[in-house]
Amino acid sequence: FADRIETRHTAEFDPASGAVRPLRERRLGAVRLSSGPDSHAAPETIAAALVEGVRRHGLDLLPWSEGARAFRVRADYAGVALDDEALLARLDEWLPAAVEGRRRLDAIPPGALTEAIRNLLSWDDLQRIERVAPAHFTSPAGSTHAIDYGAEGGPRVELRVQALFGLAEHPVVGEGRVPLVLSLTSPAGRPIQTTRDLPGFWAGSWAAVAKEMRGRYPKHPWPDDPASANATLRTKNADARRAQSR
Template identity: 30%
Template sequence: ALAEIMHSDLSSLVLELANWGVTELDEIQWMDTPPSSASEQAKTLLQQLNAIDDKGKISPHGRDMLMLGTHPRLAHMMLSSVDINQAYHACLIASLLTEKDIFLANADKSADIHDRLNALKQLPEQTQSYKNNQHGIDSKQCKRISQTADDFFKRLKRCSATTISKETLDNNFSGVLLAYAYPDRIAKKRKGNDARYLLSNGKGAVIPPYLQQHAHEYIVVANLDARQGEACIYLAADIDAEQLQEYFIDNIQQKEKVEWNEGGQRVEVKQTSSIGELILQESIINNSDNKEAVQQCLIQAIKNNGIDCLNWTPKADVLKQRVQFINHHFENAPALNKQYGANELPDFSDEALTNTLEEWLQPHLNKENSLKQCAKLELYSLLLNQLSWEQQQSIKKLAPERIDVPSGSAVSIDYSDPVQPILAVRLQEVFGLYDTPTVLDGHCKLMMHLLSPARHPMQVTQDLNSFWQTTYHDVKKDLRGKYKRHYWPDDPFTAQATSKTKKNMNR
């Protein structure tokens, strides 16, 4: 079996060692060296309780805590209670938490510590009924707890610089006292669920069904058992937001939180007041100065949604495709790559553009905080900015956006397939063109989609010369029947190319 020190709470041990001047556990020879994680957790807690400083040295408050002879959490609670005139109240709570529960095992009980405190307050009046174990309360245990509380109170008197006396218990302060002891277990009810809470340490916990008799928005958890997966809350006290603001103002952090609102498709900046992981208050800031964080959040949202969520104009799309066409062919043709140096072109694939949004898009963001506002960005210009003048000239030469055909038209080239670009052109506009046009400085023939006057595909070829000599004559017969007003010559090699009807050719 594991030695107890391997799985125990080390805060009492670390405080004792600090009192001896030992600030690191590895300064001592152990039979079983305690886990460093447990040691660090203990130090963090003791610093929260003001028992040691950031170097691990004990504070005067820490020495007073040792005089009370109990767990540092409870000792800190009792010492802090003097300032709010709740000293005996704190001693009773400390006693309740160190002794066995006053409720019998089969009793109807809740997770509310006030039930125990009220029972102890009524002890003198209910001696006989408690003696008979009525109300499910163990009378002997009540007396034992009262005696332990009296002992704590005597010790507290001895180490307190202020004269204290037993006050009338005020249950409104139970949560405050527990929060002194358990600053990491202040909890807020999750939305839509009365039983589940988020703790200030970031962990979740639930009140078991048989103990669910209250559902306060804020509670402080005194007894927590996480051994069965989801942490169970067995004992707690309520505390309200006003008390947190009044008594734990030093624990409250003011932060600016930048987050993505999925419903509104926009970045929201919120001013938050929080204790640990618990948000007490938050409000939206409409004009935040934290532009970089807003931009980073927006960039991440674009990545999550994919760059298709941006406003890609046809012109921007074509530029992407032309660059990717060149990159593809030069990657697979080392000789061409060496000749033209096209490896210098950036990667304009969707994946690469997504991964480099910080480089090509973020510097041009100003006050944009939503996808709707990003739609106004001129992506073509932003991509062009990534290319030097020399690179732009190479792209114009190797992958021209348009090509002039014999009719005089400048016809767009479709580079959507990086392997094989397409020239879709009306057949009659390329009369007189002997060979298939090329790109990539003559190294890549275009796939020609020859169209009817109504732009319906009639033939697909990468060998225009062969088409004129063979298939054209069959296609011509079909076109003459369907498009009688248009010019369909017998000799396409010498015929005048045109985009007009026969009637309008000479106008």
């Protein structure tokens, strides 16, 4: 049967390791006569095996970065489909480019998956995500803070309360002008208040909070009227030196 024996180059995917093992097989029809590692496997064969492995075993095998996960959550919040069902339905459109030249899923470079799924979207979809679900909130102090759109209770941002001095209106996001959930912290990063009503906080419990903060962090400013104060992340002395140098 020598004329019926053929050599096949295949690749087996291992979901436990997320890796592909290229094989060289000798077969007589459906019967495998021998097999062993294949050092000359075609790159497209390996890439196809990685893609098929993800198709069969799910997107959780991929090394999603925090940025990629956050982008998908933002897209979902904006009504742009990047959920598992949508990505699996279009797997052959975005994953091959990310696995090209790799033999393992964990070898995909950071940011490659974000770029791959972004390339699926139209310009209008990308603009909608930026408009409805911006990635960051910029405080009056000029600091930027990531917005967590998957947080319980709605979009949430954590920042030092002093960064919001001078802000008399509660910050909002999206076309529906949804109030951000503000997780306010002390200069040491300890939580002091969570609010969806910043003006109400300034006018209400701020006095008690400021009194406690003056005792704990005397080097930092704690104004009686934070809505009209200058936002700052510096100490009082640092602000004074900065003012003198101008």
